[in-house]
Amino acid sequence: xxxxxxxxxxxATPAAAQEGPFSEGSEARSWNLAWEExxxxxxxxxxxxxEVAGDCANECSTGRQLGLLRAADGVLTYPNKNxxxxxxxxxxxxxxxxxxxxxxxxxxxxxEYVGATNVYLVQRIRAAGEEExxxxxxxxxxxxxxxxEAAAEEGRWYRNDPRVLAEIExxxxxxxxxxxxxxxxxxx
Numbered sequence: 001x002x003x004x005x006x007x008x009x010x011x012a013t014p015a016a017a018q019e020g021p022f023s024e025g026s027e028a029r030s031w032n033l034a035w036e037e038x039x040x041x042x043x044x045x046x047x048x049x050x051e052v053a054g055d056c057a058n059e060c061s062t063g064r065q066l067g068l069l070r071a072a073d074g075v076l077t078y079p080n081k082n083x084x085x086x087x088x089x090x091x092x093x094x095x096x097x098x099x100x101x102x103x104x105x106x107x108x109x110x111x112e113y114v115g116a117t118n119v120y121l122v123q124r125i126r127a128a129g130e131e132e133x134x135x136x137x138x139x140x141x142x143x144x145x146x147x148x149e150a151a152a153e154e155g156r157w158y159r160n161d162p163r164v165l166a167e168i169e170x171x172x173x174x175x176x177x178x179x180x181x182x183x184x185x186x187x188x
Contacts, residue, residue: 019037019038020037020038020039020108020110022037022038022039022040022041022072022108023037023038023039023040024040025040026038026039026040026105026106027040027105027124028040028105028106028107028123028124029123030107031107031121033107033109033121034111035109035110035111035116036107036108036109036121037107037108037109037110038105038106038107038108039105039106039107039108039120040103040104040105040106041068041070041071041072041103041104042070042071042072042101042102042103042128043068043069043070043071043077043101043102043103043104044068044069044071044099044100044101044102045066045067045068045094045097045098045099045100045102046066046067046068046069046076046098046099047059047060047064047065047066047067047098048064048065048066048067048076048078049064049065051067051069051076052076059098059099060095060098060099062095064091065089065091066079066090066091066094066095066098067079068094068102068104068120068122071101075118076118077108077118077119077120078118078119078120079094079104079106079120079121079122080119080120080121081120081121081122082121082122082123082136082137082138082139083106083121083122083123083124083135083136083137084136084137084139084140086139086140086157088139088140089139090120090121090122090136092138092139092142093122093125093134093136093137093138093139094122094125094136097125097127100127100128101127101128102125102126102127102128103125103126103128104120104122104124104125105122105123105124105125105133106120106121106122106123106124106136107120107121107123108120108121109121122136123135123136124136140157143157143161147160147161147162150162
């Protein structure tokens with residue numbers, strides 16, 4: 001039996017970071033994610049709805065998802081995570097640079113077989129021509145400013161976030177509209 005389990009253990013082990021086309025000069029810290037590559041490149045910070053769908057009326061306004069249009073090849077890259085351990089987006093970190101040329105350093109996720117293409121985890125950012133990097137970790141600070149009463153409570157942010165609590169109240173813990181106990185019974 002053990003001879004079958006040992007090969008399976010290697011499937012669960014993430015591969016070491018790969019060297020991709022944008023890895024030169026990158027100082028990105030590995031997260032040991034499958035298909036990650038260090039990636040440092042220049043780009044324009046763009047509003048995703050404007051860039052993809054032409055919905056530019058509220059371009060770069062609060063709450064809009066931001067992307068990186070790479071200077072080297074014109075490819076739109078989706079920065080869906082910042083440098084924080086919590087899985088928060090990078091829009092808060094990119095917002096001050098919307099419409100500007102920047103240089104970013106982080107991890108690119110590329111795997112054509114599962115459809116992960118140009119997914120980016122931005123760790124550092126700086127305006128074009130600037131010397132100093134800014135660590136992409138502003139999400140929690142911005143959340144505390146937006147929800148000071150929730151931030152003052154004990155526990156993790158998502159346990160106190162009024163948006164999360166309203167969603168649970170309206171849709172239940174599993175999005176079924178039922179209590180989590182009732183939903184759990186249905187799924188067992």
